[in-house]
Amino acid sequence: MVLQVKELTKRKDTGDHLFYDVTFSLHPGDTLAVRGPSGVGKTTLLRCLAQLTPYDAGVCTLMTPKPTTPQDLGVPQWRASVMYVPQRPAQLPGTPLEFFDQVTGFRAQQGRAHYDPVEIAEDWGVSDELWHKKWPELSGGEQQRVALAVALACDPKVLLLDEPTSALDPATTLMVEQALAGRTCVWITHDDAQEKRIATKSLTIHADATYSITEH
Numbered sequence: 367m368v369l370q371v372k373e374l375t376k377r378k379d380t381g382d383h384l385f386y387d388v389t390f391s392l393h394p395g396d397t398l399a400v401r402g403p404s405g406v407g408k409t410t411l412l413r414c415l416a417q418l419t420p421y422d423a424g425v426c427t428l429m430t431p432k433p434t435t436p437q438d439l440g441v442p443q444w445r446a447s448v449m450y451v452p453q454r455p456a457q458l459p460g461t462p463l464e465f466f467d468q469v470t471g472f473r474a475q476q477g478r479a480h481y482d483p484v485e486i487a488e489d490w491g492v493s494d495e496l497w498h499k500k501w502p503e504l505s506g507g508e509q510q511r512v513a514l515a516v517a518l519a520c521d522p523k524v525l526l527l528d529e530p531t532s533a534l535d536p537a538t539t540l541m542v543e544q545a546l547a548g549r550t551c552v553w554i555t556h557d558d559a560q561e562k563r564i565a566t567k568s569l570t571i572h573a574d575a576t577y578s579i580t581e582h
């Protein structure tokens with residue numbers, strides 16, 4: 367097992383539950399598709415798993431090599447292992463290559479092996495020169511592929527992917543899915559066909575804040 371999540375609970379500002387007691391585990395190579403209507407809490411769940419958003423109860427544990435919580439590891443190290451990739455990179459300053467240098471310069475990344483993000487993204491039709499442009503000069507689909515390539519280059523244990531192919535054409539979507547095959551992922555998707563292709567299990571958050579898990 368790579369990641370175990372037990373009874374994760376998050377309330378809205380109103381006090382109502384967004385989701386509660388969410389419990390699942392991921393084995394190496396599992397992809398958990400996260401489903402549910404807009405606004406139900408899918409992004410918030412991923413951000414809780416990455417320790418970017420505080421939650422009200424529950425425990426997240428990385429199981430390799432031994433059970434380790436974010437508190438044991440320290441949040442920066444946790445985020446290097448359980449990495450969140452936003453749907454759209456925020457309006458970051460500088461260029462993607464500067465961003466990669468900055469990410470790999472973080473103390474939590476030091477001593478870790480890194481792959482070449484330029485090479486990874488090249489396979490998805492991202493040309494070298496895009497890495498030297500300012501982020502706002504990249505299209506939505508280019509930003510998405512570049513951000514994903516940066517995450518893959520950091521080789522985290524778990525990837526938390528927020529609709530990673532929402533701005534991509536069908537052929538590029540399939541290439542990205544193939545590149546992610548075998549990775550351990552939590553992957554938000556609104557696309558039934560994509561869920562069928564990528565998911566080993568699915569977690570659906572319902573409008574009443576309950577959830578269900580389906581094994582495929």
Ligand SMILES: Nc1ncnc2c1ncn2[C@@H]1O[C@H](COP(=O)(O)OP(=O)(O)OP(=O)(O)O)[C@@H](O)[C@H]1O
Binds near residue numbers: 384406408409410411
């Ligand atoms: N920073 C924030 N502060 C307060 N409330 C927020 C914040 N971000 C999201 N929310 C609220 O939390 C709820 C869940 O939002 P979230 O983005 O997690 O939903 P989602 O299922 O990912 O939606 P979508 O499918 O539209 O991306 C929504 O009611 C949203 O308005």
